[in-house]
Amino acid sequence: MRRTVIVGDIHGCFDELLELLEKVDLRPDDLLVSVGDLVDRGPAPGEVVRFFRERPNSVVVMGNHERKHVRGIFSYAQEITRLQLGDGYAETVHWMRTLPYYFENEHVRVVHAAMLPGVPPADQKEEILCGSTGGQRELTALFPDGHWHDHYTDAKPVVFGHHVTGREPMIRDGRIFGLDTGACHGWNLTALCVPGFTVHSVRAHADHWSIAKRRWQLPVLKTKPWRDLTWQELAEAITRFSPVAGSVAGSMPDAAVRDWLETVEKWAADLRSSLPALVAAAYRVAGELTTDELRRHPAAKYLFQARDGRLDQAGLDRRCSTPGRTIDLAAELGLVLPEPPT
Numbered sequence: 001m002r003r004t005v006i007v008g009d010i011h012g013c014f015d016e017l018l019e020l021l022e023k024v025d026l027r028p029d030d031l032l033v034s035v036g037d038l039v040d041r042g043p044a045p046g047e048v049v050r051f052f053r054e055r056p057n058s059v060v061v062m063g064n065h066e067r068k069h070v071r072g073i074f075s076y077a078q079e080i081t082r083l084q085l086g087d088g089y090a091e092t093v094h095w096m097r098t099l100p101y102y103f104e105n106e107h108v109r110v111v112h113a114a115m116l117p118g119v120p121p122a123d124q125k126e127e128i129l130c131g132s133t134g135g136q137r138e139l140t141a142l143f144p145d146g147h148w149h150d151h152y153t154d155a156k157p158v159v160f161g162h163h164v165t166g167r168e169p170m171i172r173d174g175r176i177f178g179l180d181t182g183a184c185h186g187w188n189l190t191a192l193c194v195p196g197f198t199v200h201s202v203r204a205h206a207d208h209w210s211i212a213k214r215r216w217q218l219p220v221l222k223t224k225p226w227r228d229l230t231w232q233e234l235a236e237a238i239t240r241f242s243p244v245a246g247s248v249a250g251s252m253p254d255a256a257v258r259d260w261l262e263t264v265e266k267w268a269a270d271l272r273s274s275l276p277a278l279v280a281a282a283y284r285v286a287g288e289l290t291t292d293e294l295r296r297h298p299a300a301k302y303l304f305q306a307r308d309g310r311l312d313q314a315g316l317d318r319r320c321s322t323p324g325r326t327i328d329l330a331a332e333l334g335l336v337l338p339e340p341p342t
Contacts, residue, residue, distance in 0.1 A: 004194040006033045006110055008169070008179030009063070009161040012042025012081075012208070016189040017051070019202045024191050029057065033103055035161035036063025036112035036130065040077040041184040041209040046085050049092055062099040063112040064131040064162065069093050079223065080216040101129040104156075107194045113162035114139055114148045131162040149176045159192055169199055184209045218257050226264055226340040227324040231272070234323070238265050263341045271326050274337055275313050278326075281333040282306040299332040
């Protein structure tokens, strides 16, 4: 008999996925369904995505983590995944745009996060189905004293992920199945086989998210748009990501991270200390050019101020509000300032 094999949140845990599918004895004619969140937090999101895309008889429901990539909403987990996928990232996100927000057959309904009781899946809001922040807020307003599944009375069983239930899945009344058992946090990866409604799990090999946060901290930092941050934003970012700050980055006992941030901080300080030289260069250039040449110059507004004796360091500081603007103005005045460290 052809089965439907539904797998909880995988989050890049590819080795555990293969072990789980071996345990359930997945056959070629079985339909394999993911509740979503194939990516983020784990070590091998590319391999997980490739497996589902290349295997016939496979369905992936849109999770909130896929939706974040589709919508360009980036937190640390998405930044890591973008680096992990490398050149294949854009094409993978294009594929994510095609994912359905629910799956339903004669035996079961599958959504990533939630659904309103009594409302057919096709009539549900995408935000609720996938567990976006807006969807979560709406559910909290509708069910302030409990969970949506406390009110689920539909006859057809519903399977979902999103909310970690612990090391074991949540099973209620033989109709409600929560399958996110925290694989990326070092707990279990769980599958439900239908129509028999049998549950199978394998243990995660490690706390993958903790490992990924440490391993990818410096590569993610190097992709930050340091050149385009305001001076205040840059200083705040250095404080936030510093290993002594106590934030996510602060849990990284990594001297390389500290050294990198100190290098960025020194680079920014050196740029700001170059303002007197930029003022002097503007006065020099202004004195060498005719009025027509000044008008055509890319730094014309600064040069006219210098010619009239009105350009000072305070005024230039207000206009050079980012490292990039400082570097670009210096180049216009014939000076070379360093780009962000690499």
